[in-house]
Amino acid sequence: MENAKTLFANRLREAMVAAGFEPKPAVLEREFNTRYWGKPMTLHGVRRWLRGETLPTHEKLLVLAEWLAVPPQQLNFGDEIQRKVEARRGRWDSGIGYQDRDIFEAFLKLPVPQRKLIREVILTFAKAHSATDSKSSPAV
Template identity: 25%
Template structure:
């Protein structure tokens, strides 16, 4: 069993955050355009997005800040995920375990449902 690299783990979190905000998947070019409209520094290319989404690169901290604001997630989660020292209670562990067995479409539906409670 292959252990995912930090870049691959980042990629998965980024894909999740994008799919929650945009259930109808975006093309790399669309992601780059939307990102560049919000990012105050140098723009990114479609190739950079490709690298992020395919576990080949992790963006610089300023880009993670922009991604987190755009996708409405914490920058720490986007970059590092749940770390070993983070507090996760038994209820959270149970939810994570149950959700991890669902299909991608079912996970998206659950995420949309949870997000509807935030409004």
């Protein structure tokens, strides 16, 4: 599996190409430094971004994202994490009716010790239910 720095470098190069720039250190250095008001990046520094050796700071990532017209989270994490979050949220929203939502609202209003107790009760029921489901389902 590729590490976060390598994945970031791939996304940075792809974003540069999509924005109409060659993914070369000289281009990145020039374009970045014209937009960044802090200490300028060196050619070696931006080369390390493109090679997947280092990651930019949050502030520099925001400048890159704005320049390349890409959401910063997409540049930093890619599309996959956004899809997973949206899928989970969609599953959550579609699987809960208004009565269940009321229960969750009431749960969140409880003091922490009571929420812990309720959580343990729910987890115990879920564990018992999954155990009975696995016993009753035929082995394939």
